Amino acid sequence: MNKYIAKTRILFLNMLRRDRLVWSLWIVAVVGFIVGLVPVFDNLLLAGEMDRLAMVEMMKNPAMIALVGPVYGEADYTLGAAFANYMLVFSLLIVGVMNVFLVTRHTRLEEDTGRMELLRALPVGRHANLMATALLTLSVNVLLAVILTVFLYLFRGQGMSMEGCVLFGVSMGVIGIFFAATTAFLSQIASNNRSALSMSILLLLILYVMRAVGDVWHESLALISPLGLILRTKIFVQDSWWPVLPIVALSLVFAGLTLFLSDKRDMGSGLLPEKAGREHGATWLSGPFGLAFKLTKNTIILWGVVIFMLAAMYGSVFGELDAYLSSNATIQAMIAMDPRFTPVEQFMVLLMMVMSIISTVPILALVNRISHEEKNGFLELMLCQPVSKTSMISSYLVLTLVTSVCYQFIAAFGLWSVGSMVLETTPTLTSFIVSAFLYLPAIWVIAGMLIVIIGFLPGKSAIIYYYLGYAIVVNYIGRLIKMPEWTRKLTSYGYIPQYPLEEISLSVHVGLLALFVLLCAVGFYGFRKRDILTK
Template identity: 25%
Template sequence: MSDFVGTWTLVRLALRRDRLQIPIWIVVFVMAAAGSAKASMDLYSDQHALVEAARTANASPALVSLYGRIFDETSLGEVSLFKFTAFGAVLVGLLAGILVVRHTRTEEESGRLELLSAGVLGRYAALTAALIVAGGTVVLLGLLTALSLIGTGLPTTGSFAFGLMWAGAGLAFAGVGAVTAQVTESARAANGLTAVVLGVSYVLRAVGDSSSHTAWVSWLSPIGWSQQVRAYVGDRFVVLLLPLVLLVVLVAAATALVRRRDLGAGLVRPRPGPARAASSLRSPLALAWRLHRGSLFGWGFAFLLLGLLVGNIASNVDGFVTSDSARELVQKMGGVEGITDAFLATEMGVIGLLASAYGIQAALRLRSEETALRAEPLLATGVTRSRWLASHVLMAMLGTGALIVVAGLGSGISSGASLGNVGRQVPRMLAAAAVQLPAIWLVTALVVILFGVAPKAVTAGWFLFGAFLLIGQFGEVFNLPSWLIKVSPYGHTPRLPGGDFSAVPVIWLLAITAVLALAGFTTFRRRDIG
């Protein structure tokens, strides 16, 4: 038991540090689920309208790949919450993973855990405390979500199945966060690995939903397990054992890794640099490139695979058109080519969201360099604050641009090869990728201005990103006012390919980005370092 001494002390410390963050996220998730259920009840006043809405969703490859298939078109509960099943599980999983990394690897990286270890603190205390906090958060979130759904009038059993499904996804990715926190030496890299695992799980789920021939692929994904619980359509609670088993396996692996490494070190140690500085490191931009290149290469490979996968699925969208109502919908959208373009436009929007996550992570490197006391010695030389800040901001902007272009190129080649028109598809998909950049850069610029104005609150960039995501994806579901929906920069991005392009919103987004970045530079030059 000596290995667990001090666990509850660390639990209390973590809860005190997150006394605002955790309640806010719980309230956001609970209100989102309950609000969607209530809005759907008001919208679908009769069974015919409910069934037609469900059939329309199932007939759209874009919606199926994005949110999953509706198994019972007559179930009010499933139709009301199908957008939150897979998508919500991803967000809950991300929350759980970040919480575990925050109270393990971040504590080690900052030196706080080493200071605490000078007292009476067991080897596994930090990991156990982080898992208790993250696990308790997602379980409480799931139970409160279930109670809120029951309060809206949905069936009790289905509501608990839905809430526990969210909790199961959170527990699974809490285990993922526990392992990634042992593998790397930085919290940023650990969160990045967790996000990659989430992305792969989501893509596997999308592949499983894309065709009856690939349905088995969903069972390889924790996000797919969330759908297989089938809340309000069978309520298969036994599936919830799968994330619990995965949690046990991952916690066992993380525990073994804790014993194999030194405090502050990771399983994968960074390669030492040369004894003498190379000519390629004689500028702030060259140093920033060296710091960001490993992460950028990893994200780039994932984006290339994602683009190829999206393009491959898009070439088979006609397989979704099986019913008369589906054929009628397709004709209204301009035939198979029209529905293919709609699918690609939707998926490119999702890829743009993922690229924004990289932009935020890259911009946050500024704060980690400052708090680790690596920025101050550099700025004591002839390097100006503006040059140092510009080097990292430029890497964040160019990095997101490279990722989105790689994804567009991959989807263009893949869909073009399947449809027999690579020469036409590649430019169209590159254009669809390029129009995502203004919104991505605006979100990155928000992190820059936070770094300049309130550096301790710079992680609020993730909160703003989540708020934009919820507003953009579910604003219409909640009947939010149009002015609030327009707050999200992603809502102003032209829908390409297939849609009409307007330069006005693009110019406005770029102008706002420039103003935010300039304000960030100005305020950073005037504040104290550290």
């Protein structure tokens, strides 16, 4: 047995040291996000009895149940019950994504880059890397659970017991370990890192949808999904521990299957056969734009589906909106209540801002794809052909612009189509589209910033995601905690007029478009003048 796991300890310590910034930032971000919202719930959501009753009714809406899960403890809806109801599912999704990236980073990515082959040439056991990755994810998830428990208890509010805080932290750690195990399993099946990453994220979404459908229509379906099963802990209400055990057992099963399959495949390949490609490519693939679209079309389609689903879920809330807005201080703090406009029109402002920020995530991923191709050495091969640097980055930029327009239309159509089903009088589709399209210059400015980073700071494109995180905090949470207006003006979203509550400002959009063009010009110049990174 020792020959299979030889040098595991050394590899584990190396991973721990090499990724210390990555996992530390993940833990700080997750704990800060969760614990930071406890005082917000305490100060705003449960400010009065009307707010509490309105919240319970809102959470019993089928759309909200699909979004965050069933309501527990509605007879005595304490801060703890409300907090767990609102936060648990989304927190679990974040931890799931964290573990997907951690595992693929140390398994299939190592094989795709050739580092695993060099490692295997040394006296290292066949399963040593897998075991070291398992130890890393186990350590990170346990540390996350402990830190989260401590800070939740320190900042606890009404109804947040010590046992509930511990169970919240343990639930996060257990779900993280589960997705680490499933990702390691899928990494044995997939043919490359990108496929392993896509399959793991797809599994996460499937389990989320299973939970949503099960919670609304058939509970047995929700119990099959670990994301639905863990909600049956009823944190801060009953604090049931039994759902933790099946998830731990399932994680061990996937871990065992991973070790078994690891013996059955060759390094650098997957158990699923790769689909044979065409003998001759299509004509539209002959240019850089066609190639960029071919490489990213699956991601574009997947994100389009996700954006529509989110928009549809938000749109289904419109039926309960009138009573909820009139009694909820939180939403009133986030939007400018104006009697001249309907509640849907006022709420649409907030939803469109949220959907626009969500749409920015895949847009940045599209722009960053050229950086990914450069890092893996593929861009160098493309530039050996009669193709310029400018045409390559321009292709991804044009694809980004077209995709952003499509995503904003999908978001607007999703909100309008489902909203009109649950509410007789809704704003016109044109109003939703105009409100969505007004955010396009703001999205493009963020994309332009990423182009500048790619042009002058190759390999540092992650910086833009920290900026996007700041934009989320100041434009969404910042409205709750009354952050100064100038903090929002440091982001492009802070300049967009709240249509239809405010008049459309042509000068603002012209200014943002001019800034976008300037950023692109600067980024193109830097990209054209610098050397291409080589492997």
